[in-house]
Amino acid sequence: MTDSFTRLQDGLDSIKQTRSLRRRRVLESGQGVHVQLDGRPLLSFCSNDYLGLATHPALVQAAQAAAARWGVGAGASHLVTGHQQAHHDFETAFAGFVGLPSALLFSTGYMANLGVVSALLDRHGVIYADRLNHASLNDAAVLSRARLARFPHGDIDALARLMREPVHGTRLVMVDAVFSMDGDQADLPALLALCEQHDAWLLVDDAHGFGVLGAGGRGSLAQAGLASPRIIYMATLGKAAGVSGAVVAGSRLLIDWLVQKARTAIYTTASPAMLSAALLASLELIEAADEARLHLAKLVAQLRTGLSCAGWQLMDSTTPIQPVLVGNNDAALALAARLEHAGILVPAIRPPTVPEGTARLRISLSAAHRTEDVDCLLNALQGGPQQ
Ligand SMILES: *Cc1c(COP(=O)(O)O)cnc(C)c1O
DSSP, X not given: OOOHHHHHHHHHHHHHHTTOOOOOOOBOSOSSSEEEETTEEEEEOOOSOTTSOTTOHHHHHHHHHHHHHHOSOOOSBIIIIIOOHHHHXXXXXXXXXXXXXXXXXXXXXXXXXXXXXXXXXXXXXXXXXXXXXXXXXXXXXHHHTOEEEEEOXXXXXXXXXXXXXXXXXXXXXXXXXXXXXXXXXXXXXXXXHHHHHTTEEEEEEOTTTTTTSSGGGOOHHHHXXXXXXXXXXXXXXXXXXXXXXEEEEEOHHHHHHHHHHOHHHHSXXXXXXXXXXXXXXXXXXXXTOHHHHHHHHHHHHHHHHHHHHTTOOBOSOOSSEEEEXXXXXXXXXXXXXXXXXTTEEXXXXXXXXXXXXXXXXXXXXXXXXXXXXXXXXXXXXXXXXXX
């Protein structure tokens, strides 16, 4: 009989055998385009810090000033005494910024997804989910006990067929607005039309769109010109916004319900007020970052042109997430190692984060990159896949 310890050891051994073992590298610097790792400076294409705000002096200053004023711990949950003015001001400012009636702060995007989905659905409900959705959305479905119906990536017709079956409980369609490992975008207008037709909620996870897409960086809904009380808009605040946390915005009715029922917002200590203060400063920078977003779009075009000339297989993405498909785990790891040897950091992403046989390099660009940085990456990849 295998005991508890042997089971873990066997599990780890089999992860190693399939070349899937992950390890945490220790970053010896702040996040950014130039990082320090294992005592070496590297040019990084690894972060989700799309606007280069994670170490921005205005955000650091806002956090420092708020720490001096509010301290570093909120000390209680939002419903007890942890909901401080800074949190409240950020929620109000965020709702105004994205043009939605109301907003609710969560400590992370993972918790926001768990909280929203489990607050809206129970075991009588059905959740329709794109196959390439973020893990937190899948976990949220399990927590809610609703039936999870997954549809092939981006296949609106398949979703329409699934939704034809009658359902007695609540329905919810959920997608990444920008898919985190592929960089392509969900067809939000088509999804909303199906939701209207079948009285379903539409949960839009805009972790990679907020700050990057749409006028003033208002995100994927703004880019698509969509508004509906059925839409639950979720933006994470640790990516382009450069800080930490997540916010859910939508109708007042929706947010009133979440305040009562979203357990990951209720049974947890409020995030430090200094983060909300930094986020308030971040909103201003995001809105003013049109030039940075234009520069970022140019870098995306430069990278794609260069990579496809060298013969690499690109994916259907116009966002700063630009994966290079490699296929098997060993090849992806070898390529990442070769780049790192050349002073460039790009993560190799392997299953189970992506489907079997689709290991890839996930290049992510930031407005803080210069065209010379992209040239440098392209030089290192010049030989193409066959070299
Ligand atoms: C990063 C991410 C999350 C989780 O957000 P955190 O704030 O990092 O917990 C959720 N959804 C998607 C699509 C993400 O990429």
